[in-house]
Amino acid sequence: xxxxxxxxxxxxxxxxxxxxxxxxxxNEILGGILGGxxxxxxxxxxxxxxxxVAGALLGASIANDSEKTEYRVVNKQICDTKYHYRSEKxxxxxxxxxxxxGNVYSYTTGNKPGKSIRVQVRVTPIM
Numbered sequence: 643x644x645x646x647x648x649x650x651x652x653x654x655x656x657x658x659x660x661x662x663x664x665x666x667x668x669n670e671i672l673g674g675i676l677g678g679x680x681x682x683x684x685x686x687x688x689x690x691x692x693x694x695v696a697g698a699l700l701g702a703s704i705a706n707d708s709e710k711t712e713y714r715v716v717n718k719q720i721c722d723t724k725y726h727y728r729s730e731k732x733x734x735x736x737x738x739x740x741x742x743x744g745n746v747y748s749y750t751t752g753n754k755p756g757k758s759i760r761v762q763v764r765v766t767p768i769m
Contacts, residue, residue, distance in 0.1 A: 643732050652721040659716045669705040677701020 681697020682690060738755050739748040742763075 643730050645728050645730055647726045647728070648723050649726060650721045651724045652719055654717050655720050657716045657718060658713045660713055669708075670702040673705030674698040674702035677704070 675698070677700050678694045678698035680701070681693040681695070684690070684693045684697075735750045735752055736755055737748060737750055738759065739746060740759060740761070741747075742761060
């Protein structure tokens with residue numbers, strides 16, 4: 643008989659997971675305010691307003707992009723089912739051979755025979 647025994651082969655695998663931001667607009671708002679303040683330092687008249695708006699948009703965009711490009715390392719345990727195979731000899735039956743009255747007989751049985759067995763003898767007259 644072949645015996646198939648399952649076992650788990652587990653190991654840790656490293657994955658790089660993209661960090662998609664925290665779901666809050668706080669970083670973008672702060673980036674916009676900071677960018678607007680810096681842009682306000684440049685230009686004059688209508689140019690100053692344009693630089694403030696451009697700085698605010700650029701600051702918010704940079705804050706948004708920085709959240710999307712971050713990665714973190716995540717370790718995950720992976721388990722695969724594998725199998726050990728082994729062979730084992732098993733008795734399926736016993737072959738019993740015996741002699742009676744000068745003749746040899748045999749039969750099979752699922753039970754282990756003892757030192758002696760019972761036989762049925764039929765006597766018929768010789769004519």
